[in-house]
Amino acid sequence: MNADAHTAGHHGADTDSHELPHGSLRSYVVGFALSAVFTAVPFWLVMNGVIENKFAAAIAISILAACQIVVHMICFLHMNTRAEEGWTMMALIFTIIMVVIALAGSLWVMYHLATNMMPLHDMGGTPSSVAPSGGMPVGRTP
Amino acid sequence: MSIAITSTDSTAPVFHLEHEHAHAEGSSTMLGFWLYLMSDCLIFAILFATYGVLGGSYAAGPAPRDLFDINLVALNTTMLLLSSITYGFAMLAMVRGKVAQTQGWLAVTGLFGLAFIGIELYEFAHMIHEGATPQRSAFLSSFFALVGTHGLHVSFGLLWLVTLMVQVARRGLIAANRRRLTCLSMFWHFLDVVWIGVFTFVYLMGMLR
Numbered sequence: 482m483n484a485d486a487h488t489a490g491h492h493g494a495d496t497d498s499h500e501l502p503h504g505s506l507r508s509y510v511v512g513f514a515l516s517a518v519f520t521a522v523p524f525w526l527v528m529n530g531v532i533e534n535k536f537a538a539a540i541a542i543s544i545l546a547a548c549q550i551v552v553h554m555i556c557f558l559h560m561n562t563r564a565e566e567g568w569t570m571m572a573l574i575f576t577i578i579m580v581v582i583a584l585a586g587s588l589w590v591m592y593h594l595a596t597n598m599m600p601l602h603d604m605g606g607t608p609s610s611v612a613p614s615g616g617m618p619v620g621r622t623p
Numbered sequence: 624m625s626i627a628i629t630s631t632d633s634t635a636p637v638f639h640l641e642h643e644h645a646h647a648e649g650s651s652t653m654l655g656f657w658l659y660l661m662s663d664c665l666i667f668a669i670l671f672a673t674y675g676v677l678g679g680s681y682a683a684g685p686a687p688r689d690l691f692d693i694n695l696v697a698l699n700t701t702m703l704l705l706s707s708i709t710y711g712f713a714m715l716a717m718v719r720g721k722v723a724q725t726q727g728w729l730a731v732t733g734l735f736g737l738a739f740i741g742i743e744l745y746e747f748a749h750m751i752h753e754g755a756t757p758q759r760s761a762f763l764s765s766f767f768a769l770v771g772t773h774g775l776h777v778s779f780g781l782l783w784l785v786t787l788m789v790q791v792a793r794r795g796l797i798a799a800n801r802r803r804l805t806c807l808s809m810f811w812h813f814l815d816v817v818w819i820g821v822f823t824f825v826y827l828m829g830m831l832r
Binding site: 501503504505506509510512513516517520523524527528535538539542543545546549550553554557558564565568569572573575576579580583584586587588591594595 | 653654657658661664665671672673675676680693697701704707708712714715717801802805809812813815819820822824827828831832
């Protein structure tokens with residue numbers, strides 16, 4: 482272990498500081514300032530009910546969250562198109578596509594999830610009313 | 624024909640080692656760790672999708688507005704954001720080779736992380752005390768799965784942070800430790816990115832419902 486770490490220290494001593502991704506003080510401070518703004522504004526919007534229309538408020542805080550994620554990616558995670566010959570960016574793009582498919586697909590497919598469920602007033606009731614004998618509660622014809 | 628088969632079986636496999644490039648130790652670690660983070664991102668995407676589908680199913684139980692304390696969430700978000708910038712300062716100290724500064728900023732980062740976990744556990748305990756357990760409704764099951772998984776990640780990040788502080792104390796800022804600290808910095812900033820999604824889509828949108 483000791484010898485291993487020792488050789489590694491010698492091997493990467495001159496190249497390592499160039500290879501490892503790290504930002505400058507400026508990038509961290511700018512990233513922190515932008516993040517603070519992008520965090521404070523949505524909390525302010527929701528806590529004070531600034532936007533009357535709830536759908537509009539939801540869109541607004543989603544956009545602010547997207548902006549903050551981009552700031553974190555660039556200023557804190559030091560994403561760029563050159564790192565690892567572009568492979569980190571390729572992996573990120575692939576992941577974003579998968580995430581969009583998983584999120585949008587799930588929400589779209591399951592949008593009518595509750596449509597075939599029993600009426601709401603049955604649900605908090607006695608166990609006998611929740612589980613009819615031998616029947617599946619979903620898709621039951623009245 | 625049988626001769627041909629026996630001859631291929633008896634031939635020892637040939638490795639053309641002369642065509643292999645020499646790779647410096649740890650040269651592929653950053654890309655590999657990034658790929659791990661991306662797979663972790665998919666785990667969180669599925670948990671977000673689950674919450675998105677089930678987040679409105681209260682089973683006549685408590686709704687987000689009844690449970691969430693938005694001031695507590697704002698405080699928690701501040702803790703995690705501050706821990707992100709202090710880890711950044713630790714990385715800058717590491718690049719300059721200052722061991723004591725690096726350790727100091729790592730310790731501050733750990734304290735902010737600990738505060739985050741403490742506040743989150745207080746919130747969970749409060750909810751469970753009020754009867755809002757994961758068993759209560761589909762909304763609460765998916766809530767505890769998503770937020771709990773993030774909290775578990777932060778907890779393991781803290782364990783990793785302490786381990787690396789011991790490593791740096793014993794061996795200094797050798798190349799292997801720099802590499803490990805860089806991996807943890809990516810992990811830590813990644814968890815902050817996930818938390819942006821949590822406080823926006825779980826807490827703030829929960830208050831809007």
